Amino acid sequence: MSTRWPAEAPGEEGGLMLLRLIALTGAVGLAFLLDDPARHTTATTPLGRPLRAGLRLALAVPLVALWWAAVLLVVPESARPPLGPVTLEAAATAVAAVALASAAVRFSDRAEVGKGAALWLVGAAVLTVLVPARWGLSTLPGQPWWEETQLRWAAVLAVTLAATALCTPEPLRRRSR
Numbered sequence: 001m002s003t004r005w006p007a008e009a010p011g012e013e014g015g016l017m018l019l020r021l022i023a024l025t026g027a028v029g030l031a032f033l034l035d036d037p038a039r040h041t042t043a044t045t046p047l048g049r050p051l052r053a054g055l056r057l058a059l060a061v062p063l064v065a066l067w068w069a070a071v072l073l074v075v076p077e078s079a080r081p082p083l084g085p086v087t088l089e090a091a092a093t094a095v096a097a098v099a100l101a102s103a104a105v106r107f108s109d110r111a112e113v114g115k116g117a118a119l120w121l122v123g124a125a126v127l128t129v130l131v132p133a134r135w136g137l138s139t140l141p142g143q144p145w146w147e148e149t150q151l152r153w154a155a156v157l158a159v160t161l162a163a164t165a166l167c168t169p170e171p172l173r174r175r176s177r
Contacts, residue, residue, distance in 0.1 A: 013140050015079030016086060020138070022071055023090035024125050026064065027097040031121055032114030033060055034101040050168045053102070064094065081141055085150050089137075092157040097121050099160040102167035 010018070033056055068090055072083060100120050104113035133139040137156070139149040 016081040027093040031097040031117035035112045035114045095160040099163040106167040
């Protein structure tokens, strides 16, 4: 398998599919962002989980943004889809990975939650490909429901941002009587 573009660059549809796969690959990497093998020892530190997770995100977000910009620059202009919508899709996929990892940290005692979050993310990506383009998230720019799909991607981004915010705080402790 080659990492170079073929001699004749694919069209806009091929570029979009390739960028979607690259975005999914990056999001799978982000699913491991909240893995903490020392989770049970760091739970007693004065810094809460929101601050620890926020620091990890603060370090990762600029690097991911630079990585995505480099990916977009490498795509030949003839194969480049509309950059705004494809970046929205990539952002929603990345935030979905972090939301799944945040939920796994909040609702389980496992220290390394990335593998499960990555599997759920890939499962969701496969599911989006199976849904018909008219109602799904994998339409192409030339199709008549392209604008509705971008609204659905914006909704995915908003919901996953809210889920991340809700799952980041420490769970409430039950009072012992």
